[in-house]
Amino acid sequence: xxxxxxxxxxxxxxxxxxxxxxxxxxxxxxxxxxxxxxxxxxxxxxxxxxxxxxxxxxxxxxxxxxxxxxxxxxxxxxxxxxxxxxxxxxxxxxxxxxxxxxxxxxxxxxxxxx
Amino acid sequence: xxxxxxxxxxxxxxxxxxxxxxxxxxxxxxxxxxxxxxxxxxxxxxxxxxxxxxxxxxxxxxxxxxxxxxxxxxxxxxxxxxxxxxxxxxxxxxxxxxxxxxxxxxxxxxxxxx
Numbered sequence: 594x595x596x597x598x599x600x601x602x603x604x605x606x607x608x609x610x611x612x613x614x615x616x617x618x619x620x621x622x623x624x625x626x627x628x629x630x631x632x633x634x635x636x637x638x639x640x641x642x643x644x645x646x647x648x649x650x651x652x653x654x655x656x657x658x659x660x661x662x663x664x665x666x667x668x669x670x671x672x673x674x675x676x677x678x679x680x681x682x683x684x685x686x687x688x689x690x691x692x693x694x695x696x697x698x699x700x701x702x703x704x705x706x707x
Numbered sequence: 708x709x710x711x712x713x714x715x716x717x718x719x720x721x722x723x724x725x726x727x728x729x730x731x732x733x734x735x736x737x738x739x740x741x742x743x744x745x746x747x748x749x750x751x752x753x754x755x756x757x758x759x760x761x762x763x764x765x766x767x768x769x770x771x772x773x774x775x776x777x778x779x780x781x782x783x784x785x786x787x788x789x790x791x792x793x794x795x796x797x798x799x800x801x802x803x804x805x806x807x808x809x810x811x812x813x814x815x816x817x818x819x820x821x
Binding site for chain 2 (some may be wrong): 624626633634635636637638641643649651652681682685693694695697698700701704
């Protein structure tokens with residue numbers, strides 16, 4: 594049981610390049626999330642998927658797209674990377690909605706855009 | 708919208724002593740959940756403890772306890788008998804009943820001294 598896995602762990606891009614961050618969970622969770630973490634700001638939600646087949650914008654969706662490929666996988670795509678997207682990206686999942694459900698986080702992807 | 712405030716950017720604590728991390732929140736949602744996560748230097752987010760807004764008793768998990776004062780809108784984390792391995796960043800987070808995302812505070816860095 595690997596929990597939430599993310600690839601890659603580290604990535605360096607040049608401005609304008611594109612890339613996809615991959616996330617998978619093996620806990621049979623319904624909901625999945627993408628957050629970014631910037632110094633002094635905690636984590637902010639980029640996009641989420643409440644269930645397979647649905648995606649919705651979070652607080653900071655500009656410059657990103659997502660795909661819920663199936664129940665296990667939720668990818669985040671940067672179409673044209675900008676230096677402002679330099680951050681640590683976390684994928685998370687939870688069984689369902691409701692105030693109780695803790696979110697389980699992946700190990701993070703550290704992205705640098707030059 | 709929810710807002711989480713952690714006013715202590717950094718704290719030092721002596722090994723084996725207790726430390727209290729402050730967290731205040733603001734929400735108009737009558738039903739909500741409060742979470743604490745630990746982020747060691749390795750970067751992963753580790754769930755520590757949960758408190759529901761309707762829970763009558765303060766949550767406890769091993770050496771972690773949550774001092775929940777609903778009228779004051781505070782949810783302070785108490786770590787008892789601090790260990791060197793407790794050195795990390797600690798985040799307070801909240802989720803409303805109709806909210807998919809976790810709203811995070813800016814975090815508090817705890818350094819445990821031998």
